[in-house]
Amino acid sequence: MQRYFKTIRLFWSTAFASQLEYQLNFLIELLAMLGTLLGSVFILSLFFTGGRQLGDWTWESALVIQGVYTFLDGLTNALLRPNLTEIVNYVREGTLDYVLLKPIDSQFWLSVKKFSFAGLPEIILGLSIVFWATIQSVSTFSIYSLFVFIISLLIGFIILYSVWFLIAASSIWFVKTWNATEVLRALLAAGRYPISAYPVVLRFIFTLVLPVAFLTTFPAEAILGELKFNILFFGLILSTLFFIFSRLFWKFALKHYTSASS
Amino acid sequence: MHNNPSDLIVVDQLSKYYRVANKQPGFKGTLKHFFDRKTYDVPAVTDISFKISRGEVVGFLGANGAGKTTLLKMMCGLIHPSIGLVDVGGFSPQRRQTAFLKEITLVMGQKQQLIWDLPPMDSLYVNAAVYGLSDHEAKVRINELAEMLELGEELTRPVRKLSLGQRMKSEILAALLHKPSVLFLDEPTLGLDVNAQARVRSFLSEYNKRTGATILLTSHYMADITALCPRVICIHKGKLFYDGDLDSLANSLSPSREVKVELKNPSASEQFVKYGEIQDLNDRFVCLLVSRDKLTDVVSNLLTEFDIIDLEISDPPIDKLIGELFIKGEVN
Numbered sequence: 001m002q003r004y005f006k007t008i009r010l011f012w013s014t015a016f017a018s019q020l021e022y023q024l025n026f027l028i029e030l031l032a033m034l035g036t037l038l039g040s041v042f043i044l045s046l047f048f049t050g051g052r053q054l055g056d057w058t059w060e061s062a063l064v065i066q067g068v069y070t071f072l073d074g075l076t077n078a079l080l081r082p083n084l085t086e087i088v089n090y091v092r093e094g095t096l097d098y099v100l101l102k103p104i105d106s107q108f109w110l111s112v113k114k115f116s117f118a119g120l121p122e123i124i125l126g127l128s129i130v131f132w133a134t135i136q137s138v139s140t141f142s143i144y145s146l147f148v149f150i151i152s153l154l155i156g157f158i159i160l161y162s163v164w165f166l167i168a169a170s171s172i173w174f175v176k177t178w179n180a181t182e183v184l185r186a187l188l189a190a191g192r193y194p195i196s197a198y199p200v201v202l203r204f205i206f207t208l209v210l211p212v213a214f215l216t217t218f219p220a221e222a223i224l225g226e227l228k229f230n231i232l233f234f235g236l237i238l239s240t241l242f243f244i245f246s247r248l249f250w251k252f253a254l255k256h257y258t259s260a261s262s
Numbered sequence: 263m264h265n266n267p268s269d270l271i272v273v274d275q276l277s278k279y280y281r282v283a284n285k286q287p288g289f290k291g292t293l294k295h296f297f298d299r300k301t302y303d304v305p306a307v308t309d310i311s312f313k314i315s316r317g318e319v320v321g322f323l324g325a326n327g328a329g330k331t332t333l334l335k336m337m338c339g340l341i342h343p344s345i346g347l348v349d350v351g352g353f354s355p356q357r358r359q360t361a362f363l364k365e366i367t368l369v370m371g372q373k374q375q376l377i378w379d380l381p382p383m384d385s386l387y388v389n390a391a392v393y394g395l396s397d398h399e400a401k402v403r404i405n406e407l408a409e410m411l412e413l414g415e416e417l418t419r420p421v422r423k424l425s426l427g428q429r430m431k432s433e434i435l436a437a438l439l440h441k442p443s444v445l446f447l448d449e450p451t452l453g454l455d456v457n458a459q460a461r462v463r464s465f466l467s468e469y470n471k472r473t474g475a476t477i478l479l480t481s482h483y484m485a486d487i488t489a490l491c492p493r494v495i496c497i498h499k500g501k502l503f504y505d506g507d508l509d510s511l512a513n514s515l516s517p518s519r520e521v522k523v524e525l526k527n528p529s530a531s532e533q534f535v536k537y538g539e540i541q542d543l544n545d546r547f548v549c550l551l552v553s554r555d556k557l558t559d560v561v562s563n564l565l566t567e568f569d570i571i572d573l574e575i576s577d578p579p580i581d582k583l584i585g586e587l588f589i590k591g592e593v594n
Contacts, residue, residue, distance in 0.1 A: 007391045014388055018379045021420070097340050098375040103363040104392050258342050258356065 007104065012115040015082075019117055029118035033077070037070060037125060057194040060137035064130055064220040068153070069192045071126025072215055075157060076188065078119025083111050084164050088171040096257070107250050111165065134223050141223055148232060149223040155235040156215040160188065162242035165250070172253040191216035211238060270444065270476055271314040271337065276346035278332050279303040306332040308500045309346070314478070316443075319470055321491030321508070322480040323584060329500040330480040331448055337478065338368050338446045350444060364393065367442035371452030374421075374433055381418045382432035386439060393440040400439065407435045411465055427458030434462070438469070445469075447479040451486055463489045488512075496584065519557060520576045521550045526569035537564065546571075 019026050057065070087110055090096040099109050130149075134141055164184050187210055195203055195217040206212035214235050221227040282304050285295040307329040314320055322330045335341040336348055339355030339362070348355055353362035376385040383404075390400035408417060411431045416424055424432065430450065438445075447466075451459040467490055470477055481487055487494060487508065494511060496504040504511060521538070525546045534540055537560045538552035552560045557575070564570065 003391065003394045007388070010388045010391045014377060014380055014384045017384060018377060021379045094370070094373050095375060097335075097368065097370070097373070100340060100358065101338060101363055101366070101368055102389075102392050103360040103394075109392075255342075258340055 004104070004108065008112055011113050015113075015115045016117055026118065029116075030121065033074075033118055033122050036073075037122065041066065056196055058137060060133045061220065061224055062194055063133035064137065064223060065194055065216050066192060067126050067129030067131075067133055068156075068216045068219045069126070069188070070129060071123055071153070072156060072160065072188060072191075074119045074122030074124075074126055076119070076160070076185070077122060078116050079112070079114075080161060080164055082114040082116045084168040086110070086114065087168040091171050091257070100254070100258070106254070107165070107247060111161070130220075130223060138224055141225060145223055145225040148227060149219055152214070152219040152222040152227065152232060152235060155232075155239040156219055158239040159211050159214050159242050160184070162239075162246040165246045169246070169250050169253045172257045187212055188215060194220075214238070266313070268315045269313045270316040270318075270351055271478075272347070272349040273313070273333075273337070274311050274347040274349075276307060276310045276333070276336065276348060277305065277344050278307040278329075278336060278341065279305050279344045305500050307336070307497075310497070310500075310502045311346075312495060312502065312505050314476065316476055317470070317474045318493060319467075319477040319479070319491050321487040321494045322478065322497060323487060323494050324480075324497035324503075328497045330497055332500075333497065334368075334446050334448055334478065334480060338366055339363075340368075364440055365442055366444045366446065367437040367440070368446045369434055369437045369448065369450050371430070371447075371449035374429065376421045376429070376432060376436060378422050379420055381420055382413075382424075382436065383417045385421075386417070386436055389436055389439050395440065403439055403441070404435070407438055410468060411435055412461065425458075427454050427461070430454060430458065430462060431465075434465070441473070443473075443475050445475055445477045445479075447477065447481075449481055450479065451481060451483055459483060459485065460489075466490055513554065516554075518551045518553045521552050521557075521561065521564075522572075522574040522576065523548045523550070523564060523568070523570055524572040526571055529568065 090099060090110065096106075099106050102109065167184065190206065191212045195206055195213040198206065203213075207214075218227055218231060218235060222232070280303070281301050283295065283299045283301045285291055310333065322333065324330045332341060336343050337350060337355060339358045342356045350362065351365060353359060353365075355362065355366075376382050377388075386404055387397075387400060390397070390403075395403070404417075408414065411434065413428070413431055413435065416428045417432065417435075421429060421432070434450070445466075450466075451462050454462065463486060466477060466479075469475060477490070479486065479491065492507055494504070494506070494508050495502065496511075518538070520541070525548065528545050529548075531540060531543050534543070534548055534550060538550040538556070540548065541551055542549035550560075561573065561575070564573070
């Protein structure tokens with residue numbers, strides 16, 4: 001376990017050093033991130049001009065969702081995108097061989113090897129929006145709802161990670177992955193708005209089929225103290241299942257890789 | 263499985279088939295390929311058996327696509343065999359157990375593991391952490407290997423700024439950090455210039471002597487094999503073709519050598535007939551084919567009898583000879 005922590009520390013410090021090798025690129029990434037963020041807050045503000053409501057959410061509570069979205073998007077940019085889009089290159093260039101011969105879990109290696117620090121401000125901003133908007137909306141929140149919030153964020157993140165990893169792992173067969181990861185980003189983007197703002201059919205799909213609701217709406221409800229316990233429980237089970245499935249799928253994919261590669 | 267305790271690697275009746283689909287060219291072929299895919303098994307390695315003892319340096323020879331890399335990858339656990347057994351130090355490689363992975367290493371000349379934008383040193387410490395080495399152990403080990411590989415400040419320069427030779431040496435350092443006892447090297451000198459090739463070779467031979475590590479190597483450069491491997495295993499079309507020492511392979515392949523002589527004065531051809539088969543003769547240049555056992559006598563006689571400006575004995579190009587061997591083998 002200690003070995004894994006030390007490995008992560010070295011992975012990320014080398015990732016940081018790599019990014020600083022190209023200073024200008026780093027600055028541009030930061031600027032691009034700020035632009036995206038301002039854009040999405042502006043769009044959201046449009047919905048609420050003239051006293052309109054989004055679903056049954058007020059401006060402040062919808063802003064909580066926007067905060068959760070920003071946080072998850074930051075985490076995606078920092079961790080998921082740099083690592084999971086790289087898997088296809090490991091397969092294509094054959095350097096996956098080196099990873100498989102390391103005495104360390106290959107899914108671990110492929111999932112945390114890189115960390116893009118340009119995602120960090122977005123993570124911090126997202127959390128700040130969540131807390132600011134929560135205080136605006138319900139004036140206070142309990143330690144309990146903070147705890148539930150953290151758990152539901154974790155649930156959302158694990159679901160997003162597992163689905164993304166599944167798609168990335170399929171590159172073992174397809175090698176040149178189709179832009180499936182873009183579909184996922186669109187999925188996450190659908191979570192920018194409260195789930196109740198969507199028509200009933202989409203609401204149903206986003207909760208049960210593509211668990212978008214777990215990504216943003218439920219964590220936001222959690223911090224606002226509105227999340228029902230049975231949903232949290234369902235989320236825990238769902239995310240565990242997703243994660244286990246991603247591991248099994250990876251093992252299965254590797255079996256194919258090692259019996260077919262040359 | 264281990265009949266003899268000194269056998270480190272036992273490969274027994276090993277075969278590997280790949281399932282491939284056949285696609286005809288053109289749009290029609292593409293449609294057919296999509297809806298009614300015809301697959302068939304292509305043998306990459308067929309019924310190969312051999313044993314390798316601890317500390318041996320063995321070269322794998324064969325043309326492109328002969329099955330060398332498949333064989334190497336089955337021994338390090340990256341490819342599952344279709345039929346047969348591989349045993350490396352008591353482990354079944356395909357299970358890739360931690361204890362096994364800590365004992366082996368793989369270097370592929372055409373693929374790199376070092377982080378491109380950073381100096382090799384950063385990648386080395388990442389590897390050290392993955393293998394559970396302490397910072398102190400890693401430092402001692404890096405210094406030791408860097409000295410053997412003649413690497414100094416290159417280790418703190420970004421990999422992208424290193425020459426191919428420096429990069430390859432750094433790759434080798436990264437691969438040897440955890441003191442593996444079995445080295446799998448797939449074309450480790452690919453693309454290197456002659457000097458860099460020689461340095462990699464002398465390092466490997468030194469490493470083998472110092473640590474007693476077993477080295478299995480494939481290479482296109484015959485010089486790698488002749489300099490390093492007392493024993494060679496030839497693979498042709500997935501089958502074991504020859505397994506034995508290099509000297510007897512070379513002798514059986516080419517009983518004679520080429521002797522090229524430049525004379526001061528033109529001489530008649532009959533004067534040379536007694537020395538060997540005349541390949542070429544014009545004016546002052548003679549090219550003779552002389553059998554290996556008579557070579558020294560012939561050369562000393564030539565030098566005393568004629569006024570010679572230049573004399574050159576050329577090694578028959580062994581890769582060409584091996585090519586001939588493979589063709590002969592097919593006929594048999």
